[in-house]
Amino acid sequence: MKKTFSLIPMACAALLATAPLLASDPNQHHGHHGHTMPASSQEATTTGTLHQIDPEAGTVNLTHPAIPELGWPEMTMDLPVTNRVDLTSFSPGDEVKFTLRLGRDQQYRIVEMEVKGLRVRD
Numbered sequence: 001m002k003k004t005f006s007l008i009p010m011a012c013a014a015l016l017a018t019a020p021l022l023a024s025d026p027n028q029h030h031g032h033h034g035h036t037m038p039a040s041s042q043e044a045t046t047t048g049t050l051h052q053i054d055p056e057a058g059t060v061n062l063t064h065p066a067i068p069e070l071g072w073p074e075m076t077m078d079l080p081v082t083n084r085v086d087l088t089s090f091s092p093g094d095e096v097k098f099t100l101r102l103g104r105d106q107q108y109r110i111v112e113m114e115v116k117g118l119r120v121r122d
């Protein structure tokens, strides 16, 4: 008997289909960006679908769309999360909005993350 494929690729497709919400976020604010833009961006806010969450290791596995600010294609990957983000409040399958920031060690980390859809802010 053959195993069925995981649902993850379908989740990616669904995410891409809903990508237009990336296009504009009138409520975005970047109060900590007081200086001129660096040559390449060290921070980007985007969306994703969580697949795995490891609070002990401080990592998540997620699928994110292309991130033009960083020159990243759309992909499924593991990302470290800073201890400012409480991973115990997330579940696999959550659609999230998150901010990546480049550390001095040239490693991108998620510095902020929230579930989309549950909490509506305006």
Ligand SMILES: [Cu+2]
Pocket: 064, 072, 073, 074, 075, 076, 077
């Ligand atoms: Cu990636």
